[in-house]
Amino acid sequence: MAELRSEEEQLDAIKAWWKNNGTSLIAGVVIAVSGVLGWNAWQNYQENQSEAASLRYQQLLSLAADPALDEGGRAEARGLIDEITDNHGRTLYADLAQMFEARLAVAEGDLAAARAALGDVIDGNARDYIQALARLRLARVQIADGNPEAALEVLDSGIPDSLSAQRQDIRGDAFVALERDDEARDAYRQAMALAVEHGQSLYGVQLKLDNLGAEDATL
Amino acid sequence: MLQSIRDRSKSWGAKIIIGAVVVTMALFGVDSLVTLFTGSPDDVAEVNGQTITRQQVEMNVQRAIRSGQVPPEQERALRNQVLDELITDALLDSYAEDGGLFLSEGQLDQLIVTLPEFQDQNGRFDADLFRNRLASAGYSPTSFREELKADMQRQQLQQGLAFSDFTLESERERLGELQRQTRSFRYHLLEVGDLETPPEASEEQLEAYYEVNADNYQRPEQVRLEYVIIDRDEMAAEYELDEQALRDAYAERGSDAERRVSHIMVTFNGERSREEAEARLEEVQARLDEGDDFAELAEEYSDDTSTSGAGGDLGTVSRGFFDDAFENAAFSLGEGDTSDIVESGNGLHLIRVTELDMPSFEAIRDDLQREAALSEVTDDFNRRVQQLIDDSFAADDLQSVADDIGLELQTTDWVSRDAAEGVLSEPGVMEAAFSDDVLVEGFNSEVLELDDDRRMVLRVADHRDATLLELDEVRERVEASVMANLRREALRDLAASQIEALRDGDELDIDWQAVESVDRQSGAAPQAVIRAAFRLPRPEDGARYGHVVDGDRVAIIALDSVASGEVDAEVEGFVTQMAERLRAQAAIQGLLEYLRSTAEIERL
Numbered sequence: 001m002a003e004l005r006s007e008e009e010q011l012d013a014i015k016a017w018w019k020n021n022g023t024s025l026i027a028g029v030v031i032a033v034s035g036v037l038g039w040n041a042w043q044n045y046q047e048n049q050s051e052a053a054s055l056r057y058q059q060l061l062s063l064a065a066d067p068a069l070d071e072g073g074r075a076e077a078r079g080l081i082d083e084i085t086d087n088h089g090r091t092l093y094a095d096l097a098q099m100f101e102a103r104l105a106v107a108e109g110d111l112a113a114a115r116a117a118l119g120d121v122i123d124g125n126a127r128d129y130i131q132a133l134a135r136l137r138l139a140r141v142q143i144a145d146g147n148p149e150a151a152l153e154v155l156d157s158g159i160p161d162s163l164s165a166q167r168q169d170i171r172g173d174a175f176v177a178l179e180r181d182d183e184a185r186d187a188y189r190q191a192m193a194l195a196v197e198h199g200q201s202l203y204g205v206q207l208k209l210d211n212l213g214a215e216d217a218t219l
Numbered sequence: 220m221l222q223s224i225r226d227r228s229k230s231w232g233a234k235i236i237i238g239a240v241v242v243t244m245a246l247f248g249v250d251s252l253v254t255l256f257t258g259s260p261d262d263v264a265e266v267n268g269q270t271i272t273r274q275q276v277e278m279n280v281q282r283a284i285r286s287g288q289v290p291p292e293q294e295r296a297l298r299n300q301v302l303d304e305l306i307t308d309a310l311l312d313s314y315a316e317d318g319g320l321f322l323s324e325g326q327l328d329q330l331i332v333t334l335p336e337f338q339d340q341n342g343r344f345d346a347d348l349f350r351n352r353l354a355s356a357g358y359s360p361t362s363f364r365e366e367l368k369a370d371m372q373r374q375q376l377q378q379g380l381a382f383s384d385f386t387l388e389s390e391r392e393r394l395g396e397l398q399r400q401t402r403s404f405r406y407h408l409l410e411v412g413d414l415e416t417p418p419e420a421s422e423e424q425l426e427a428y429y430e431v432n433a434d435n436y437q438r439p440e441q442v443r444l445e446y447v448i449i450d451r452d453e454m455a456a457e458y459e460l461d462e463q464a465l466r467d468a469y470a471e472r473g474s475d476a477e478r479r480v481s482h483i484m485v486t487f488n489g490e491r492s493r494e495e496a497e498a499r500l501e502e503v504q505a506r507l508d509e510g511d512d513f514a515e516l517a518e519e520y521s522d523d524t525s526t527s528g529a530g531g532d533l534g535t536v537s538r539g540f541f542d543d544a545f546e547n548a549a550f551s552l553g554e555g556d557t558s559d560i561v562e563s564g565n566g567l568h569l570i571r572v573t574e575l576d577m578p579s580f581e582a583i584r585d586d587l588q589r590e591a592a593l594s595e596v597t598d599d600f601n602r603r604v605q606q607l608i609d610d611s612f613a614a615d616d617l618q619s620v621a622d623d624i625g626l627e628l629q630t631t632d633w634v635s636r637d638a639a640e641g642v643l644s645e646p647g648v649m650e651a652a653f654s655d656d657v658l659v660e661g662f663n664s665e666v667l668e669l670d671d672d673r674r675m676v677l678r679v680a681d682h683r684d685a686t687l688l689e690l691d692e693v694r695e696r697v698e699a700s701v702m703a704n705l706r707r708e709a710l711r712d713l714a715a716s717q718i719e720a721l722r723d724g725d726e727l728d729i730d731w732q733a734v735e736s737v738d739r740q741s742g743a744a745p746q747a748v749i750r751a752a753f754r755l756p757r758p759e760d761g762a763r764y765g766h767v768v769d770g771d772r773v774a775i776i777a778l779d780s781v782a783s784g785e786v787d788a789e790v791e792g793f794v795t796q797m798a799e800r801l802r803a804q805a806a807i808q809g810l811l812e813y814l815r816s817t818a819e820i821e822r823l
Contacts, residue, residue, distance in 0.1 A: 024234035024235055024238070025234060025237075026238075027235055028234060028237065028238015028239050028241075028242070029238050029239075029242055031235060031238070032238060032239040032241075032242035033242060036242075047321070047323060050323070051321060051322075051323040051325070051326065053321070054320070054321045054322055054323070057379075058326075058375070061375070061379065064383065065378075065382060090319075091318055091320075092314075092315065092318025092319060092320055092376065092379075093318075093320065095318070096383060099379070100379075100382070100383045102385070103384065103385045106387060107385070111387075114385075127318065129809075129813050133380065133806055140387060140390065141387065144387040144388070144389045144390065160809070160813045160816075161816070162809040162810075163806075166802070166805055166809070198808070198812060199808070200804070200805045200808055200809075201801050201805075202801060202805070203394075203794075203797050203798040203801045203802075204394050204397065204794070204798060207394070207398065208397065210753050210754045211400075212756075213754065213755060213756025213757065
């Protein structure tokens with residue numbers, strides 16, 4: 001078809017085609033280009049945000065790696081935690097930063113504050129697994145704070161199977177605090193069995209169990 | 220169809236879409252659209268929609284082998300392990316990415332610059348070192364950065380889980396106290412001799428025990444195998460090489476060995492012409508023939524003033540140092556030989572090899588023999604392996620195959636899957652023997668590649684199912700177990716009755732061993748006794764009694780007192796650290812297991 005036409009005719013055909021379709025083609029190109037540019041700009045913005053979160057978090061980690069953090073260090077860490085939770089909420093950085101808050105409180109001996117921080121994680125919108133870890137830690141704080149009943153309640157739900165060994169271990173501690181030795185023994189035994197099942201190690205469960213006096217050793 | 224596209228493409232919307240597709244292709248290439256819609260057959264697993272490819276597995280396997288951590292023969296086991304690791308990493312990666320964990324290019328740059336692996340002696344980053352280290356580990360800079368990024372993101376996650384944990388004062392005290400607790404107790408070991416009437420096993424008891432523990436007296440499924448092996452090493456060992464071939468091989472190897480070289484150099488184009496230079500060296504050659512010393516002649520004739528004083532010595536050289544002509548001459552000489560006149564860019568030379576870094580012919584004769592024979596028999600080996608592949612596939616037996624190729628047919632006694640020895644225990648052999656094709660269908664196995672030098676084909680000659688052995692066949696074993704149980708029971712009864720008497724306040728003539736204030740780690744009594752002593756409830760009024768089985772003896776234990784032990788800051792610190800580390804480990808492991816149970820993992 002095309003080869004039958006002269007060059008001039010072809011040119012005319014192209015011009016006519018362009019007249020009909022040119023605008024929409026340009027529109028398509030413009031939309032695509034602006035789409036790509038917009039996407040890149042958005043990516044850029046996202047990356048800058050993510051980088052800022054990452055840098056703050058990395059700083060928090062290096063502060064936290066120091067076991068004997070002084071008051072200045074703690075204040076600095078608190079500032080970072082606030083920045084991360086305020087500016088980068090909903091990220092894992094924010095979830096984890098909140099967990100550091102409890103650690104700072106424990107370091108200051110302020111169990112009430114630790115409880116509050118962990119409670120915030122559990123009631124907030126942190127990821128499920130982080131919430132489960134917060135439950136385990138909250139229960140430990142509650143036992144230390146003289147409230148083992150509350151600890152048992154916290155451990156009652158929201159903890160996945162993969163943390164069940166830790167859960168039973170802490171339940172055992174709560175029962176010991178309540179002087180319910182039989183239940184404590186039972187919880188410790190389950191903790192050890194679950195640890196084996198999940199290929200994990202627990203420290204001190206055997207010690208705690210032994211200290212309760214194994215009832216069958218007295219035959 | 221084209222027409223319909225054309226028709227529809229007249230609409231505004233379609234035109235815009237086509238425009239967009241054109242631009243996308245122009246900017247990102249056709250690949251971006253193709254890879255969007257097709258999976259690759261090389262995928263081995265899919266984790267939450269993210270694929271793991273065979274190349275990834277292979278690359279990591281090779282990296283592990285190259286780093287020397289894993290012997291090559293464990294490659295197959297390694298492959299599974301590597302895949303597991305990759306799946307684990309993929310799980311953590313997608314959790315980290317979804318959670319917005321991120322490392323920018325700038326952060327990676329900063330990190331790389333601080334890694335000691337890439338720093339020179341002055342502690343400064345060295346770009347060449349960086350490239351070399353990566354190349355030797357099989358990374359390109361891009362792939363290394365990607366891996367480093369993923370690694371750092373995982374680390375951020377794991378450290379967050381670990382470092383945010385804490386130890387409470389009360390926990391520290393409690394664990395410390397339990398750990399340093401000490402106990403004082405007495406114990407006495409009862410032995411078979413202490414029994415008034417040694418127990419005897421009745422036939423009924425043997426039968427009962429045999430029945431209850433039937434699992435222990437099973438003979439597993441077994442096969443008798445026939446097999447043939449083609450062994451290149453063996454073929455090489457039988458191959459006779461003539462002396463000359465060995466000499467040639469020696470010379471060949473010698474031509475690459477490092478050597479110490481001296482030379483006498485005469486330059487031309489300056490004060491003398493090429494002919495004059497040549498004549499000068501011919502004069503040297505003549506004097507050498509007369510027995511003059513090379514070193515002295517070098518001093519007298521050589522224009523290379525940097526070496527002429529030292530007998531022309533150039534030191535030890537390897538290939539790649541000199542002009543081609545010079546090198547060829549130097550590396551074709553034996554020790555003590557002198558070359559003809561050689562021309563290099565600097566002038567004319569006579570070259571002598573003064574030392575050759577090469578063991579003597581006799582010292583490496585066996586080595587040479589083996590190496591040369593191996594390469595001589597390789598063609599034959601390959602031909603026979605090919606014949607084995609063809610024949611064993613077609614044949615209904617193995618004897619004819621063995622005869623045809625000239626192999627010896629080996630036969631085995633009964634073997635079970637787990638109890639194979641020797642060549643049968645090599646990876647893949649018993650798996651092949653118990654595969655459906657071989658065991659059930661009765662075919663010859665495929666040709667198994669035991670290693671580079673050995674190929675095997677096997678066949679099941681006979682098969683028997685797992686079965687329970689008759690009591691008479693295992694009577695001795697059953698009797699031994701029953702007797703051990705009976706003795707232990709009798710000793711426990713004795714211990715129990717003695718403890719009963721002690722509790723009632725009877726005075727018994729027991730030869731107590733006293734153990735004073737020991738901790739759990741003490742070696743003052745058998746381990747089982749110490750453990751048991753620490754598991755008894757605290758004594759209230761009078762001693763607390765218990766007993767424990769220790770091998771074929773039974774111990775009576777009288778726990779007298781429990782004390783808190785000395786406060787030891789070091790022990791307490793250790794205990795706390797240990798507990799923290801294990802908790803951190805559990806938090807990370809727990810996350811992995813949680814992710815595994817909630818993720819979609821598909822092994823393809």
